[in-house]
Amino acid sequence: MASLIFKLLFLQLVLVLIQHAYSGSIIRSLPGFEGPLPFELETGYIGVGEAEEDQMFYYFVKSESNPIEDPLLVWLTGGPGCSSFSGLVYENGPLAFKVETYNGSVPTLVSTTYSWTKVANIIYLDQPVGTGFSYSRNPLADIPSDTGSAKRVNEFLRNWLAKHPEYFSNPFYVAGNSYSGKVIPAIVQEISNGNYICCKPQINLQGYVIGNPVTYYDHDKDSRIPFAHGMGLISDELFESLKRSCGGNYNTVDPLNTECLKLVEDYHKCVSGIYEELVIAPKCETTSPDCYTYRYLLSNYWANNKSVRRALKVVKGSKGKWERCDYAVHCKKDIISSIPYHMNNSIKGYRSLVISGDHDMTIPFVGTQAWISSLNYSVIDKWRPWMVLDQVAGYTKTYANKMTFATVKASGHTLEYKPEECSIMFKRWISGQPL
Incomplete structure (x- = not known):
């Protein structure tokens, strides 16, 4: 009898240890970056879905300020099919590529001054499955969908937090841009419903941030x-x-x-001759080092290097060619409009920051302003400039539903065109200050 009790207690201990074991690997250095990383990076997979057959890959960067108390964000890049690594190295992360002609070696990474991880913990998540280094163990898996992605991200987050219980109480936000702007409001609703109905661990959901978001695509x-x-x-x-x-x-x-x-x-x-993502930039061949978009090729060279995959602890054989944006990743676009989700999230009291680069013709601020106006919320801080170093950085307006809209002057479809200004905006908003 004593032996049976001992075995049961031992089994329980093993289950507890498995649940709280690290879901990822601590990365101290990366190919292309000189010396040890000046921030704490973890990479890994979290299984979701039936038998955890979908393996979601993430990069987790701890806040460089106070990780135990600072907000926790999950960052989703758009597409669908664009890796969150794009956000990490091109938009708001602590690393960037040195833009130089590729010579066959590992592209060079350098530190940034504008990372949102100065004040927040960020999980950069590759989703839906097939994006970045995320993969499925089931070759016959269903095609992902917008609503399915919302459920998968919610499940990912609860599984991730179960293995990182030190972040249970951190204020939590969902963030991202472009196509993910359609899915993020649905994710917020999914998390909120899960908190209320069934699911543990509880997520300390506070709101969301979306940049040049797809909302109602037509x-x-x-x-x-x-x-x-x-x-x-x-x-x-x-x-x-x-x-x-x-x-x-x-x-x-x-x-x-x-x-x-x-x-x-x-x-x-x-x-036809205009570069839609930033109308004031030239439209040119991606392969030319003089073209702005050449930097995107550097991430492809980097992530497809064998030494990089070993360093990131990517499961061998789980991914063929890595692409920053793999538009071959199929996704059923079953959320026609995210406006109802915005309305529901507002009713529940969640904060939101909607950002528009004012020179983006892909998802113009004109359309974004129109759907925000359709929500019919009263204005509590009327249209005004927001400033950085006594210069106009854009314009902003705040509504009674805790939604703040802000343009970024001379910026384009993503944060990368004005990273310093976007960083200042985020730091003000996340700390509850007016822009």
Whole structure:
């Protein structure tokens, strides 16, 4: 009898140890970075879904300030199919690539001054499965969907926290940009419902941050024409004709409306030479080191290097060619509009920060302002400039539903175009200060 009790106690201890064992590996150094990392990095996988067959890969960077008390964020890059590593090295993380012509060796990484990890712990998560280094053990797994991604991320977070219980009480936020802006409000709702209905550990959910977010894609795309007119990319005459013939609907045009179709074609001719993600930047070949987007190739060279994969503890054979944005990752886009999720999250009292680079034509601020206005919340801090070092960094407006909208002057589709200003904005907002 005593032997049986001992075995049961031993089994219970083993289960506890497994539950609280590290889910990842502490990374002290990385190929391409000189010397030890000046911040704490963990990488690893968390299993979700049936039999944990979906293995979600993450990079976790501890706050460089006070990790035990500072907010905890999960960062999701868009696509769908773009790795969160993109956020880590191009937008708001503590590392960046030195932009130089690739010579066959491991690209060089350097420290940044603008990382959000100065004041927050961040989990950079590759999702949906198939993105980055995330993979499925089931070759016949269902195609991911928007709503399915919301459930998977919620499950990931609860499993991650179960293995990192020291972060249970940290204020928690969901953050990301572009296409993830459609999924993030659904994730917030999923976490909130889980906290209320069933699930442990509880997540200390406080709100969310979205940048140039896809919200209602047809309407987002429709806003490109008034944006192009406001930027002087199309004439007054063409704009007025488009409004008259198309009635504000420029993307799902009735095939019988030949006049509208012809005018939309004229619009496309006018803007075909424009780099949509930042209209003031040149549109050029990605492979040219002189082009801004050349830096994206460096992450491909880096992440496909065998020494890098060993350093990151990537499971051997789990991923073929790594791509920063793998648009072959299929995802059922079953959330047509995220506006209802925003409304529900607002009713529950969650804070939100909506950021728009004001020179982005992919998801223009014009469309983002329109859906925010449709929520019909009263304004508590009217439109005004927000400043950095006595210079206008953008404009902001705050609503009674704890939603703050902010533009970033001369910025584009992601935070990378004005990282210093976006960092200052985030630090003010996350600490409860006015922008």
